[in-house]
Amino acid sequence: MRNMGTKTADETGAETGAEATTDEEKVNAGTIGEVTETEAQDAQDAEDTGAEAVEVITKGEEADASGVGQGAGAVVSAALGLVSLTGGWIGTVAAARETLVGQLETSSSANVATQIKEVYGDAWQTTALWSGLFALLALVVGVVVLARPAFGTPGTPQAAWIKSVAWGGVALGVIGLLLAVLKYTDALLGLPSAS
Numbered sequence: 192m193r194n195m196g197t198k199t200a201d202e203t204g205a206e207t208g209a210e211a212t213t214d215e216e217k218v219n220a221g222t223i224g225e226v227t228e229t230e231a232q233d234a235q236d237a238e239d240t241g242a243e244a245v246e247v248i249t250k251g252e253e254a255d256a257s258g259v260g261q262g263a264g265a266v267v268s269a270a271l272g273l274v275s276l277t278g279g280w281i282g283t284v285a286a287a288r289e290t291l292v293g294q295l296e297t298s299s300s301a302n303v304a305t306q307i308k309e310v311y312g313d314a315w316q317t318t319a320l321w322s323g324l325f326a327l328l329a330l331v332v333g334v335v336v337l338a339r340p341a342f343g344t345p346g347t348p349q350a351a352w353i354k355s356v357a358w359g360g361v362a363l364g365v366i367g368l369l370l371a372v373l374k375y376t377d378a379l380l381g382l383p384s385a386s
Contacts, residue, residue, distance in 0.1 A: 234300065258350060264336040265356035271329035272363020275322045282321035286314040304384075312382050319374035326367030333361035 293309035301309075336357040340349045373379035 198244055248327030253293070258353070261336050261349060261353050263337055264332055264339075265353045265360060268329050268333035268336060268360025269358075269363060271332060271369055272360045275324075275326035275367030276363060277327055278318060278322060279325060281317045282325075285321055286318040289301050289314040289317045302312075307382055315382065316375050319371045323375065326364045326371055328364075329360050330364030330368060333357045333359075333364060359377050 290310055290313075293311075293313050297306050297309040336353065340347065370379065
């Protein structure tokens with residue numbers, strides 16, 4: 192009977208061990224299932240976050256590209272406005288060429304008024320014309336930069352410095368255009384009279 196008692200204890204111990212193993216496997220299987228579900232959810236969250244990050248980066252790159260173009264346009268507008276006021280290399284060369292043409296076409300026997308007009312007057316008007324073209328370009332580029340947000344991505348504000356520089360380019364363009372018209376029509380610093 193002792194053997195039976197021992198057997199029973201052994202069998203009971205074996206059954207208890209088997210049940211413990213089975214319960215432990217169940218706990219482990221449940222934990223593995225939870226871990227698998229948690230890992231799957233984490234992977235899905237990471238994928239969603241990654242997709243959102245890519246979308247934000249793409250939108251940011253588009254906004255940056257748009258901002259870079261607008262900033263460059265604003266700077267170009269201001270530079271063209273300054274060139275229209277100070278005169279540029281092209282205007283200087285065109286005026287010098289017009290002076291040379293005037294000297295070649297004017298005979299030495301022409302009166303003083305004709306010589307002044309042909310040699311200096313045409314060169315002065317050529318300078319005014321080129322200044323006016325630069326001013327007009329400055330004005331157009333500045334207006335395009337200022338109007339760009341209305342036709343671009345809605346809700347994307349334009350940087351304050353871009354607006355400021357573009358407005359500066361527009362103002363310089365208006366002033367340069369006004370001065371060019373006054374110079375071309377001889378209302379400002381007209382040619383001296385020969386009499």
